Amino acid sequence: MGPLIPNGIIGGGWDFVIALLIGIAFGFILEAAGFSSSRNLAGVFYGYNFVVLRVFFTALIVAMVGIMYFDCLGWLDLSKIFILPTYLGPMIVGGVIMGFGFILGGYCPGTSFTGLAIGKLDALFFTIGLYLGILVFSVAFPLFEDFYSSGSLGNVTLTDVTGIPASYFALAFTVVALAAFWGTMLIEKRVRKNMKQYKF
Amino acid sequence: MNVNNTIDNQPKYINPYLGGVLLGLLILLTVYITGRGLGASGAVKSAVVTTSNTIAPSATKANNYMSQFVSDDHSPMYTWLVFETLGVLVGGLLSGLLFGRVKKFRTDHGPNITSRKRLIWALIGGALFGLGSQFGRGCTSGAALSGTATFALGGVIVMFSIFGTGYIIAYFFRKLWI
Numbered sequence: 001m002g003p004l005i006p007n008g009i010i011g012g013g014w015d016f017v018i019a020l021l022i023g024i025a026f027g028f029i030l031e032a033a034g035f036s037s038s039r040n041l042a043g044v045f046y047g048y049n050f051v052v053l054r055v056f057f058t059a060l061i062v063a064m065v066g067i068m069y070f071d072c073l074g075w076l077d078l079s080k081i082f083i084l085p086t087y088l089g090p091m092i093v094g095g096v097i098m099g100f101g102f103i104l105g106g107y108c109p110g111t112s113f114t115g116l117a118i119g120k121l122d123a124l125f126f127t128i129g130l131y132l133g134i135l136v137f138s139v140a141f142p143l144f145e146d147f148y149s150s151g152s153l154g155n156v157t158l159t160d161v162t163g164i165p166a167s168y169f170a171l172a173f174t175v176v177a178l179a180a181f182w183g184t185m186l187i188e189k190r191v192r193k194n195m196k197q198y199k200f
Numbered sequence: 201m202n203v204n205n206t207i208d209n210q211p212k213y214i215n216p217y218l219g220g221v222l223l224g225l226l227i228l229l230t231v232y233i234t235g236r237g238l239g240a241s242g243a244v245k246s247a248v249v250t251t252s253n254t255i256a257p258s259a260t261k262a263n264n265y266m267s268q269f270v271s272d273d274h275s276p277m278y279t280w281l282v283f284e285t286l287g288v289l290v291g292g293l294l295s296g297l298l299f300g301r302v303k304k305f306r307t308d309h310g311p312n313i314t315s316r317k318r319l320i321w322a323l324i325g326g327a328l329f330g331l332g333s334q335f336g337r338g339c340t341s342g343a344a345l346s347g348t349a350t351f352a353l354g355g356v357i358v359m360f361s362i363f364g365t366g367y368i369i370a371y372f373f374r375k376l377w378i
Binding site: 002003004005006010015016018019020021022023024025026027028029030031032033034036037038039042043044045046048050051054055056057058059060061062063064066067070075076080081082083084085086087088090091092093094095096097098099100101102103104105106107108109110111112113114115116117118119120121122123124125126127128129130131132133134135136137138139141142145148153155156157158159160161166169173181195 | 213214216217219220221222223224225226227228229230231232233234235236237238240241244245247248249251252263264265266280281283284285286287288289290291292293294295296298299301302303304305306307308309310315318319320321322323324325326327328329330331332333334335336337338339340341342343345346347348349350351352353354355356357358359360361362363364365366367368369370373374376377378
């Protein structure tokens with residue numbers, strides 16, 4: 001029963017080999033889907049290319065529903081998987097700062113690595129920026145240490161907070177995703193008609 | 201028109217829904233094997249901590265943030281996410297080679313800004329993203345995607361904050377992209 005490494009079914013020595021292989025698959029999928037181009041990524045905010053929404057939402061609902069099935073079939077012990085801890089205020093602020101970073105920089109961290117891998121200089125500069133941003137955060141940490149650890153709710157899931165079963169959330173995300181796929185297809189068609197050029 | 205690729209002549213990308221299914225299955229597999237999802241910003245954090253620990257070890261240990269990631273028996277680079285990220289670079293390169301997108305260094309930019317300006321904005325955007333990812337306990341892959349996929353409240357908050365902010369401010373920065 002999974003998760004395999006935490007349950008000792010695969011030895012910890014394989015950790016980094018598995019990390020490398022999973023990373024290769026991750027990078028390959030991102031690049032193959034067009035995430036190595038900042039113009040493709042920014043398109044989701046301007047309506048000319050919704051590839052981000054399509055890949056992101058599809059991945060999300062496949063993983064969500066998959067995890068539900070794995071749990072249901074007894075393949076995965078959900079009590080042993082990592083649940084991202086929630087820090088209310090810091091996560092909202094962090095998300096807003098990342099939203100600015102996305103619009104200004106045109107990438108997010110994972111996608112910038114794939115852009116870098118195929119020779120995009122803007123991806124290189126974005127990655128250097130990432131390094132500098134995290135460096136500034138780390139060095140200046142004493143200034144916002146209190147805020148950083150504020151609003152802690154622990155490692156809570158949506159179900160812990162609302163009492164609504166996870167399967168309802170999976171269903172809701174799926175319905176919203178399908179509606180978004182259809183709606184954005186129409187928007188994209190209209191926007192692209194008015195675009196004279198789109199250089200990748 | 202002096203354009204390399206028009207919209208009718210796109211480079212070969214895989215179908216986005218196929219890409220999404222593959223990525224979703226990869227997250228599922230990753231959770232099944234390791235008990236955690238994917239990530240990206242964590243590797244850059246490891247690089248920052250490693251640099252700091254090499255230049256100023258005592259200051260790094262005195263720093264309440266970086267000291268969490270320093271250990272006596274191995275380098276801060278010896279983490280799961282660093283190896284995963286090396287994989288991302290290799291995987292991106294393999295896909296680029298396969299689909300003919302590995303070319304000499306070039307810069308993507310909107311039609312209304314120069315490459316130079318684009319690079320400056322990319323640097324600023326990257327710095328903001330890096331800063332925000334520390335407050336958010338992860339970026340688009342670790343928090344928004346893997347967090348939400350495992351039904352973590354924090355993942356959903358980060359996802360809506362990133363994309364919500366993006367849509368709110370997109371209009372004001374449209375000159376960068378359209």
